[in-house]
Amino acid sequence: MIALTIAQIAHAVAGEVHLARADTLETAVSGAVDTDSRLIEAGGIFVAKPGADTDGHRFVDAAVANGAAVAIVEHVVETAPEAAVTQIVVPSAVAALADLARAVVTRVKAAEELRVVAITGSNGKTTTKNLLARILEGEGETVAPKASFNNEVGAPLTMLRVTEDTRFLVSELGASAPGEIARLAGLIDPDVAVVLMVGMAHAGGFGGIEATFQAKSELVRALRARGVAILNADDARVAAMAPLAAEREASVRWFGRGPAATDVRADDVVVTASGTSFVVTADGVSLALRLKVLGEHHVMNALAAVAAATALGVSLADAVARLETVEIAERWRMQPLGSDRIRIINDAYNASPDSMAAALRTLAQITGPGERTVAVLGAMSELGEYAEEEHDRIGLLAVRLGIQRIVVIGPDARRMFLEAVAQGSWDNEAVFFATADEAFVYLQSELRDGDRVLVKSSNSAGLRFLGDRLGESFS
Structure with missing residues (x-):
């Protein structure tokens, strides 16, 4: 401080x-x-x-x-x-922690050349924060959250790490109820606001998808006058925030994979077990980028990071070169463990319907001929009245993607197992265990050479520790 x-x-x-x-x-x-x-x-x-x-x-x-x-x-x-x-x-x-953070950031912004970026969205915040921080570190001292420090305590603690030498502050802003993003963003008066997507994460706390839209849009409303809004052109709800940016006399930079992504776009995406390759175009300049972070869904996070970095004056060439040095997004986020013989992908720090679906698609995409897909799934939290329906959807998706072994853990996730069975995962293709310990015993005897295993759940389900155990057991 x-x-x-x-x-x-x-x-x-x-x-x-x-x-x-x-x-x-x-x-x-x-x-x-x-x-x-x-x-x-x-x-x-x-x-x-x-x-x-x-x-x-x-x-x-x-x-x-x-x-x-x-x-x-x-x-x-x-x-x-x-x-x-x-x-x-x-x-x-x-409240005092927040007040102190506001005072420190305000003093540094007034006296030094500090630029502030705030990131929100239903999914991808931590990965985007890490990617952007890696890019900006090459330009000067950068402060970014440790892990997922994005709530009323973690976000101010990150802000308070700013010093007179800090050139960039990257804040990740999460929320489980309306008004929280507005309060956190109000502490830092962001120069750049990044909105990744509006999905079902925390929908139970917000009261539905439209309320989630309102909550995420609080960041654009908090943008400093004549700042920059980085918006996902492929997400209709995020795109609908553009008029809010206009109210702040802010410019908008659009990122995405569709034709509406006029500023930063990805083409020729190829997904493999060792990462994702694509061509990134920013402001008319195109370069090939090989992202080592597993999962096609992380292409959007990389595009958002590029859009924010180039808005801050970083060249596309430098942004691409620095992104290619990132090995994993964060511990427990699409983290490769195990060995080439049995690959474990531990993605059990967080889960929502969108991120669960993206992880399952990645598992299907990176599993080659002669290899077997195994999905170890736990509950998605904070879905409220939508929990049963959304767990059913994931069970259905796992079957439609042809996942060959579906292992569901915990009573709150049981609907995924029941739906998978109802959709045709019979003869022990889908199994249920009440505890992670029981599942671990089963998986130790069930997994075989060529298996590609996804471990995915919300943090509260605790399956990240099961993923670690499996990674160590099959290393």
């Missing part, structure tokens, strides 16, 4: 200061900010956030032991004498 005095921090978060030791209001603090006491380092700021399972106020002593210089708390914490620390008391630690 940039250096701020205790007085400046307190002003930013509207907090009441309780000084400790030799601190004064003019004492400068420049360490990293975190809500996890275990990650605090010397000079850092610990935000004591109450949580569902525990309360950060219990760990102020531990944060101080790790070097915390300031604690932002919701009430004064009595510490051991050796753990005395300046405390700033606020009504809400989470």
Whole structure:
């Protein structure tokens, strides 16, 4: 974080200061900010956030032991004498985290040449963020989220890593309810807004696909005046956000694979087990690109990254060269494991109907003659009233794609198994297990040379750990 005095921090978060030791209001603090006491380092700021399972106020002593210089708390914490620390008391630690992030980004944007990109969409946010960060790192210091730090806590923590030397801030903005993207985007006044797609992810929380559209469009509404909107020309709902960009006097860059993608487009797409090759055209210049990240659906994420990067002045040649160095999108996202004998694709960090369908299509595309497709599937979360219908659709799709073994795990995913059986996956082509441990025992004896195995579920189903176990077992 940039250096701020205790007085400046307190002003930013509207907090009441309780000084400790030799601190004064003019004492400068420049360490990293975190809500996890275990990650605090010397000079850092610990935000004591109450949580569902525990309360950060219990760990102020531990944060101080790790070097915390300031604690932002919701009430004064009595510490051991050796753990005395300046405390700033606020009504809400989470709100204070956001307020501090806004203050830091605003200061850096005012004083330095910092460009801010915000990315949202029902699927592809983390991959696009990583691809864009790889491109921009070649231009100057770039701050981007770790893993999927995209909520009311993770997004501000990323923003607070900005320093005077940071040239680019890439923010990934997720949401499970209306208004969340608007609040997060409002902290950073984005120069570039990227909207990838509007799909069924989190539809249960939003209340349907149209409400999801409204929520995702909050990012375009939050774009700074005369900024740039990067919009998916192939998604009718995303394309319908163009008038919102016009209200901000923002320019629009269209990306996609269809004729409406007038700025950045992909042609001649070829999908293999080692990646995807295509020709990318940006502003009339065409270059071949070989993306090592598995899955045809990641072509759109790469196009979005190219569209944003070129809007920021990066040449297409540099963007392509840097994208070709990316090995995987992120751990547990289309991550190749196992061996050439039995290939495991662990894509079980997140799942929605769109990403589940894309992963299954990829499995079918990359499996060659003499090889067998095996789909290990768990539940898709946050679908609300749409859960049964969407799980049925995935079971049907797996059968229609000719997936030869369908392994469904967990009671919340059982509808996929029942639908697969109803559609003709008989004679143990589709099997169901209540737990991942039971499925692991089955798969250890069932998998054979030439199998290509997809492990896919929402994070809450926990199948990413099953994917890791299978990868290690068959390495």
